[in-house]
Amino acid sequence: MRNEPLIGYLLHQRPYQEKRALYYLFSQQHGVIHGIGKKGAPLFMPLQLFATGKRDLKTFSQINIAPQYVVQTDVLPEDDAAKTLKAVAYENITGQHQYAALYLNEILWRLLPTEDPMPKLWQHYQDSLDRLKQPLTANELRLCLRQFEQYLFNELGFALTLMQDNVQDSIEPHSIYQFLPDAGLVPIVQGEFLESADMGRAVFEGSEIVMMVEQGISDVTLNAWSRLHRQLIDHLLDYQPLQSRLLWQQQQRYQL
Numbered sequence: 001m002r003n004e005p006l007i008g009y010l011l012h013q014r015p016y017q018e019k020r021a022l023y024y025l026f027s028q029q030h031g032v033i034h035g036i037g038k039k040g041a042p043l044f045m046p047l048q049l050f051a052t053g054k055r056d057l058k059t060f061s062q063i064n065i066a067p068q069y070v071v072q073t074d075v076l077p078e079d080d081a082a083k084t085l086k087a088v089a090y091e092n093i094t095g096q097h098q099y100a101a102l103y104l105n106e107i108l109w110r111l112l113p114t115e116d117p118m119p120k121l122w123q124h125y126q127d128s129l130d131r132l133k134q135p136l137t138a139n140e141l142r143l144c145l146r147q148f149e150q151y152l153f154n155e156l157g158f159a160l161t162l163m164q165d166n167v168q169d170s171i172e173p174h175s176i177y178q179f180l181p182d183a184g185l186v187p188i189v190q191g192e193f194l195e196s197a198d199m200g201r202a203v204f205e206g207s208e209i210v211m212m213v214e215q216g217i218s219d220v221t222l223n224a225w226s227r228l229h230r231q232l233i234d235h236l237l238d239y240q241p242l243q244s245r246l247l248w249q250q251q252q253r254y255q256l
Contacts, residue, residue: 001051001052001053001054001058002052003050003051003052003061004029004050004051004052005048005049005050006025006027006028006029006030006033006048006049006050006051007027007028007029007046007047007048007066008025008026008027008028008029008033008046008047008049008122009025009026009043009044009045009046009047009105009125009126009129010023010024010025010026010041010042010043010045010047011024011025011026011032011105011106011108011109012024012105012106012109013041015039016036019038019039020036020037020038020039021036021037021038021039021041022034022035022036022057023035023036023037023041023060024109025047025049025060026108026109026112026122026125027122028119028122029117030115030116030117031112031113031114031115031116031117031118031122032108032109032112032113032114032115032116033051033058033114033115034056034057034058034114035051035053035057035058035059035060036057036058036059036060037049037059037060037061037063038063040063041063042065043101043102043105044092044093044101044129045065045066045090046065046066046068046090046126047063047064047065047066048062048063048064048065048066049061049062049063049064050062056114056115065090067087068087068088068089068090069085069086069087069088071084071085071086072084072085072086091133092133093129093132093133096141096251097132097133097136097141099244099247099248099251100132100141100144100145101129101132102244102247103145103242103244103245103248104125104128104129104145104148105244106242106243106244107149107152107233107237107242108125108152110237111152111156111236111237112156118155120151120155121151121152121155124148124151125148128144128145128147128148131144132144139219139222142222142226143217143218143219143222146217146222146225146226146229147217149229149233150217150229153229153232156236158181158232158236160228160232161184162185162209162212162213163213164184164185165177165184165185165186165187166180166183166184166185166186169187171185171206171209171210171213172187172206173205173206173207173210174205174206174207175187175205175206176188176203176204176205176206177203177204177205177206177209178201178202178203178204179201179202179203179204179228179231179232180201181231181232181235181236182235185204185209188203201231202227202228202230202231204224204227204228208221208224209224211224212224212225212228
């Protein structure tokens with residue numbers, strides 16, 4: 001590409017020389033792109049820039065916040081032709097919601113392949129950032145993250161089907177299952193329950209799984225989906241820690 005215009009969000013950055021940085025950009029056109037550009041690009045804001053380069057590492061230039069336009073309504077109601085677009089400032093993500101946004105960024109830059117267009121996931125990411133700019137309860141915040149994770153899993157080819165266990169038998173409400181990322185839901189006998197839980201595996205009652213299938217991600221099933229998603233995220237990351245998760249845990253301890 002040569003001076004190709006891109007729209008995207010900065011996921012991660014690292015220092016590169018004195019005045020430049022190595023950027024991981026989630027672009028609308030090409031998915032995640034790595035590039036070098038002038039320091040100072042902000043997080044959680046849509047950026048417009050130009051990218052040049054044939055190799056994996058591009059050169060980013062003219063990095064700016066993409067303007068946001070709304071229809072200007074301070075004109076006479078009957079004069080529709082006189083209505084114009086007016087540039088307005090973006091709202092920021094503040095407070096604890098920043099930790100959630102950092103989490104979304106980290107799982108994206110660590111899990112997505114480079115230069116693989118994912119326009120639907122890009123839109124879901126933008127919608128999630130918009131939600132994080134609004135006042136949310138603790139449960140609403142968790143629902144936002146779980147729903148985005150589900151979109152991410154689908155893009156990565158890990159659609160979670162919970163109708164059957166690993167040998168295609170129907171889920172029994174009174175049985176107990178452990179979730180293994182490479183196998184699915186595996187029935188366990190009572191004696192293996194504590195061993196599976198001690199190993200950090202996600203363990204579910206059959207009735208819990210049935211409710212997850214019936215209700216999807218909801219207030220009632222949120223804790224169960226959180227356990228399941230965490231197990232799959234950790235597996236995809238090869239059980240390497242998430243820095244955003246550690247920051248969140250530290251912040252929670254400081255509040256106690």
